[in-house]
Amino acid sequence: MKTKPHIIGIGLLLVIVFGLLSWRVFYLQYCRADTYLAQSYEGTHAHVPDLPQRGRIMDSRGRVLAASNKVLTVFIDPSQLPHWDDVMETACLLQPILEIPAPNICDIVHEKIRLSYVPIKTGITEQERRAIRQARLKGVGIESKWERYIPMEQLTSHIVGFIGGADDPSSPDKVGLAGIERRYDSLLRGSKGQRVLIVDARRFPIGSDPQRTVEVKNGSSLVLTIDGTIQEFARSALIKQYADYQAESAIAIVMNPWNGAILALVSLPDYNPSEFSKADPDTMRNRALTDPFEPGSIFKPIVAAIALDGGFVGYDEQIYCENGNYAKYRIGEWAGHSFGNLTPKEILTQSSNIGMAKIGQKMGRKNLYEGLRMFGFGARTGIDLPAENPGLLKPTADWSSYTVTRIPYGHEINVTTIQIIRAFAILANGGSPVMPHLVRSVTDEKGVVEQMAKKSNLAGQLIKPEVAHWVVREALTNVVKEGTGQQAALEKWEAFGKTGTANIAVNGQYDTTNYTASFVGGAPAKNPAVVVLVSIRKPNKALGKGYSGGRVAAPVFREIMQNTLTYIEKNQL
């Protein structure tokens, strides 16, 4: 049987056609499968990024120090409005809603006509948002962004800090750049999420894809040890004196001596963290941590405590103070005073440099150095704020023959105010080491505590309790009663403390016109509730109002202490 040629031809054609079709199906289903699957997926799914809400920072009484909230911005996309007439028409429709004259809107768009995002108004109200949505204007969109608010502004600027652009320029997130915002950035930030929605042909959501959805995790919140009211007491008292004495800078710190919790920390000059880009960089330094200085006489009680604890000097031991001129070591007394034999208590009360120099000599280099290291000088305290300076305590190999006589009255050593107040907290609590800290607890977005601050009392006893009690209750209360710190005396409570008027070294020489006036102490002496440090750098001596710690810093201490103790008592804190 002979097959007709045209049937064979048709058969071959069909084979070729079906072969080609099969190849096409194979090509589409296998070779290009990923592309078409992706296209199909894109057409039926929408990805909505979810940026986390940054955690709140609150003070110890729950007042908000920093919080994030969404801000709505109306923008125009000029690429969607090809003709200028369209822009004018849109501007005319936006005018009554946003209460911005249409010509102004046109001007804004005209300036950035080549961009696809021209913000018109930031911070629109809910009514404005609804009106814009209802108007369904072409080329007009509403964008929402998290904005950080710092309600207390200057009051807590150096504690809270601020956030700004990320290091990675492609990232839209803001990161903490200073203060607590920086130190706890990873906790506060949270993590991004992404909602995956199934959409219809008009891109309206009709379902969700839970398997591909990544839940957003809002940042944790922080409860600080800072109390906004005490912070205000400290700042208002300090700022008055800072202005009256035309000082270069000033610091005030209030600390709980029993656990190292910082209740207030003020560094002047300060800045508004909401407008940090306009601030002078010099005002942004938290001087309590970043600026070490020679402490002067406020250092004396610490060395005296170490000497008494080590048995290098007795409580009633008479120390000859060379009648005001220790010529061999070129040491004189403050304001030309002259003393003969003094006990350690009298040395602290009269703030005798020579008496302290002799205590230093009795201790010797090694014991003095080790004692100061034990108190944490020359090392960071570990406070939870960035940029802490460790200060400078030279190793004994670098000491000159004078050093052992200088350090006991606060020269030839650089310390930060946070190190000094910690040392006084140790004296006030009976000799237990404490770590200064600012965070009391970490909570989730609903306020449930996730973790408490680590136990801040460190193990051990730095000095014997009887020594610490003697220094605080005998010697330093006497400084306030009869000595250089009489202006720190409180009406209702017994205060203790020490004044300091330290020369400022410039180019290796002590400047005789500029001083750092300080006072550090606490109250009530028998069971101290708080310790307070006040340090005012370069009060203007030319004003003739005084420049000593007793004159400049002690009244600030008194005001802060009086207000704080009254507040604590009334609120039973």
Add this chain to the structure above:
Amino acid sequence: MSRSRLIFVVFYFTVVLIGAVHLRVSASRVFYRWCKAQVAQDNLKLQLGDKQLKLEHLLNPSVISERIEKEPDPDK
């Protein structure tokens, strides 16, 4: 198959089909309304947060201090 049975099968099949489509459309509509409600809830939360922050600003200790200083002393 008798005619009545065929009609019943076709009718039943059509009802099931229409029911399925209706349920699907309803689910989409409910989901869309849920999305809208969630956006509205978020907006309310934001408004509340905004008001709380304004209140915090008005009640913060430094603002209160300023106001106390500005207020005239009743004894004078």
